[in-house]
Each structure stands twice: as structure tokens, then as C-alpha cells.
Amino acid sequence: MTTDAVRRTAAPLRQEVVNALRHDIVAQEFRPGERLVESMLCERYSVSRTVVREALRQLESEGLVRMIANRGPEVATLSIREAQSLYEVRRALESLAGSLFAERATGVQCTELVARFSAIKSAMASGDPVKRLEAKDRYYDALFEGAGNPEIARMLRSVHARTQMLRNLSLATPGRAVRTVAEIARITAASAVIRDPEDARIACEEHVTAAAHAALTAMRRLENGN
CATH class of the missing domain: 1.20.120.530 (GntR ligand-binding domain-like)
Known part of the structure; x- marks a missing residue:
């Protein structure tokens, strides 16, 4: 498989995970302030850590996820x-x-x-x-x-x-x-x-x-x- 083919395959998969995780956060499957453990997310969505990390970065840019020092990603909270x-x-x-x-x-x-x-x-x-x-x-x-x-x-x-x-x-x-x-x-x-x-x-x-x-x-x- 070519590099371009891999990228075409990975991008839709990442977006599927982004959509699924966003859905679960909005539906409060994950509560505000709850840690998002990579290994658990990999198992839940049947994807690699790389895909999970990319999805988390996108949701961080949207404000739904926050990266906390010495703790990792968690569902964002708003004051x-x-x-x-x-x-x-x-x-x-x-x-x-x-x-x-x-x-x-x-x-x-x-x-x-x-x-x-x-x-x-x-x-x-x-x-x-x-x-x-x-x-x-x-x-x-x-x-x-x-x-x-x-x-x-x-x-x-x-x-x-x-x-x-x-x-x-x-x-x-x-x-x-x-x-x-x-x-x-x-x-x-x-x-x-x-x-x-x-x-x-x-x-x-x-x-x-x-x-x-x-x-x-x-x-x-x-x-x-x-």
C-alpha cells in the first residue's frame, strides 16, 4: 500500500473516532472533568493509539478536551x-x-x-x-x-x-x-x-x-x- 493510500485510509478512520468521541461527550457518556484514558479509548473504538491521539488533538482544538499536565486528556469543563x-x-x-x-x-x-x-x-x-x-x-x-x-x-x-x-x-x-x-x-x-x-x-x-x-x-x- 502506498503512503498516499495509507493517509487516505487513516484520515476517515480518525474522523470516525472524532465523531464518535464527540457524540459520547455530548451525550455525557464521559462527564466534564473525566480523564480520557488512551488504552480505554483504543479498546472502546477499536483503533490504535495514534488514531486516538489525533482524535484527541482535534477535539482539544474544538474545546471539548483539555490536556492537563501530569494527568493527560480529560473532558473539558467550563466555569x-x-x-x-x-x-x-x-x-x-x-x-x-x-x-x-x-x-x-x-x-x-x-x-x-x-x-x-x-x-x-x-x-x-x-x-x-x-x-x-x-x-x-x-x-x-x-x-x-x-x-x-x-x-x-x-x-x-x-x-x-x-x-x-x-x-x-x-x-x-x-x-x-x-x-x-x-x-x-x-x-x-x-x-x-x-x-x-x-x-x-x-x-x-x-x-x-x-x-x-x-x-x-x-x-x-x-x-x-x-
Whole structure:
């Protein structure tokens, strides 16, 4: 087998492990602060240490894993202050993305955003936390594409990766899934139907503000042992 063939084989395998480990962290198979032992991960995913280490490095770059001196990799934890800061950034960027989508998106992109919203409704009704986050990620992919600003997309994907567990915590709040659907319905209408940049901006701001409130409230409750 040639070197190029080996690389082509190894890269998809690494990505499979990245996806599987990311899924397990979001689903809280691994808890925040839990050590990620390489030998255990090799056995769990039936891959070599090299593949596991590459996957861990990628998830470290996404903010889901932290490398701790004299301890090794562990599932990242966020302080309440760090979470607040990330939500502030997310609110500013998503509001801009929604506004730009309303201004710039093509008819095809608007149709796609509406379709992605329909998928969110189905995912929220399923109650599956991973399906919910995956549906929201696909929705945001469509929103970012229509906004036509790759830098916003790059920065927001980084923020979303770092707040994956918080997003899951927010959606687990009683009644939050129903409110999320209503909030995203407003974003979709303002951005892709009415095409009102200001209303889209406000709708995005209010959605992130509500998500932040739910997640931060849940974090404080867990911190207090309630």
C-alpha cells in the first residue's frame, strides 16, 4: 500500500473516532472533568493509539478536551464566567449572521433554511439530545452559508463546539425544547421568509439570550448541588 493510500485510509478512520468521541461527550457518556484514558479509548473504538491521539488533538482544538499536565486528556469543563463570555460572543455573532442572511441569501438558501427548521422540529420532538444538537448544527450551517461571511461561520463553529455540553444542558431544561422551536421559527420567518434584517437580528439575539439563561441557571443549580 502506498503512503498516499495509507493517509487516505487513516484520515476517515480518525474522523470516525472524532465523531464518535464527540457524540459520547455530548451525550455525557464521559462527564466534564473525566480523564480520557488512551488504552480505554483504543479498546472502546477499536483503533490504535495514534488514531486516538489525533482524535484527541482535534477535539482539544474544538474545546471539548483539555490536556492537563501530569494527568493527560480529560473532558473539558467550563466555569460559569467562561460560559457567560462564550454566550456573549455567540449572541453578537449569531445576530449578525441572521441579519446578513436576510440581506444576502438566495431563494434556494432560504428554502433550505426552512427545510432545516422542519428537521429541528422533528428532532426536538424525538427527545434525543444528540439528534437535537445535530439538527441545530445543520440549521446553523445553512444560516452561515446564506450569510455569506466565512469568518462569522468559522468563529461561531468554534463557539458552538466549546458550548456543546452547555447547549445540551440548556435543551434539557423543562419546556426549553418547545420554546427553542418557537424562537427558531421566528428566526426562520424573519431571515428566510420576510427577509427583514433587523427583525432577524433581534430574533437571533433573543434566542441566544434565552438559551444562555437556561444553561447558566442549570450550571448554577449543579454547582450548588441542587
